[in-house]
Amino acid sequence: MDTAIRIQPATxxxxxxxxxxxxxxxxxxxxxxxxxxxxxxxxxxxxxxxVALARHGKLALFRNFGNAATSPAPRAAADDTLWLLYSNTKVVTAVALWALAERGLFSFSDRIADHVPEFARNAKGNITVLQVITHQAGFPNAVVGPDAWADHKRLREAVCDFPLEWSPGSKVHYHGQSAHWTLGVLIEALTGKDFRDVIRETVCERLGLGRELYVGLPESEFGRAADMHELLPTGSGSRPLTDNNSAAWRKSGAPGAGGYATARAMAALYQMMLNGGELAGTRIVSPRLLQYALRNHTGDRVDEFMGMPMHRGLGPHLRGTTENVRGLGGFASPRAFGHGGVGTSYCWGDPDSGVSFAYITNNRVPDPWHSRRLDLMANLVHTAII
Incomplete structure (x- = not known):
């Protein structure tokens, strides 16, 4: 399998x-x-x-703040800075799967083992694609080690060896990376190609975002990447987060956490979804597929990791009508949908207004401050819409 990462010319x-x-x-x-x-x-x-803000296929705001890197010397954030998306990546991977499903390569009701037979190990044989993508698969704490990031034969073995922690479908419990490593292996089984290549060809390049949205960052683009940071032990200030700034991590394209993008690329991705699957004349998926993918598949069941209902779609989650939901803002329309990145970011779209918004930072800040600021950010945008 070819694991080289190509770069698309600027468009x-x-x-x-x-x-x-x-x-x-x-x-x-x-x-x-x-x-x-x-x-x-x-x-x-x-x-x-x-940050980036868009509506009805047009970009209303695109702005940089502060520094993309702090060590060894400060580097200012710029329009072409690429930001680590963390779990916003899950939506990019989901869009690729939507497109493959439309081509008839699989159904979301299929079992993973229908396409990756050895995934049936450890009593996982009946787990469906839908259960995996909606965080009901039963292996939230399974880990893929760095030894498998570039060796995709080893990756497949690691995923198939995941142990089952509880009965699939019996709970909704956020799978940080394990579910989407599984979906990466599924993409490779369906296409015979590296999942990073499939996402690039199916989503990033087709949408004209080939230089602004990556799942698997080419080494030649490392100079554009913002460094990730973490809070100092004192709780004030930050320091570079070495593990998530390494070459191996950036190249890995972890399908649930390793994407890089500009904020305007994420705003554009959500504009595609708000426009029925089409962006700037290029169609990625159909309106009917989007209706299925952006449906609430988990109802008001509580996500045991998040401690609240997350109204899971096939990639993004929805606002719904419960008292609160993570990241989308309490004032959001019940039909608003999006996803976030751990301690750093959120991107979303609102079908009622045609607005998409992306807010991406480069320091992992824990709750409760993280969730409070996300709610405030989103609500400022919601109340700006007229």
Whole structure:
């Protein structure tokens, strides 16, 4: 299997720019949003940030704040900075799977073992693709070690050896990376190609985002990548997070946590979903597939890891009508959908308004501060929409 990572030549960005007023945003609320980010950076909550806001196929806001890197010398965030997406990557991987399902390569009701027979080990033979992608598979704590990131024969073995922790379908419990390593192996079984190549060809390049959205970062693009950071033990300030800045991690393209993108690329990805599966004249999936993928497949069942209902779709989760939900903002439309990245980011789309928003930072900050700031950020955008 070819694991080389290609680079696509630069192309025109698929979302033309427009001003906030013409796209129906209250400027004073967006000013409050940017002022809050500037305050966060001044207070050393994170070194840098990038945000993007789009509506009806046009880009209303794309702005950088602070530093993409802090060591050995500060490097300012720039328009071409690529930010670690963490679990926002799950949505990118999901879009590739949606496209493969439309081609008839599999059904979400299929068992993983129908396509990867050895996955049946350890009583996993009846686990369906839908259970995996909606965090009901039963192996949330399974781990793929660094030895398998580049060796995809070893990756398949590691995934098939995952032990079962509870009966599949009996719980909703967030699978941090294990579910999407499984889906990466599934993509390779379906196509005979490296999952990173499939995601690049099926999603990133087709949407005109080949230089702004990566699952598997080429070494030649490392200079554009923002370094990830973590809080200092004192709880104030940050330091580089070595494991997530390594060459091996960046190249791995971990399908549930290892993507890199600009904020405007993520806003564009969600614009595709809001526009029925099409962006700038290129169709990725059909409206009917999107209706299926963006349906609440887990109802109001509590995600035992998150401690609240997460209303899981096939990739993104939905706001729903429960008291609160992570990341999307309490004021969000019940139909709003999105995903976040651990301690750093959230990206979402709102079908009722046609708005998509991406907020990405480079410091892993724990709860409760992390969730509170996400709610505030999202609500400032929701209340800017007119």
């Amino acid at each position: 025109e960005f698929p979302l033309p720019s427009a001003d906030l007023d013409s796209l129906g945003f209250r400027r004073e609320q967006i000013d409050r949003l940017t002022a809050l980010i500037e305050h966060h950076i001044a207070e050393a909550h994170y070194p840098g940030c990038q």
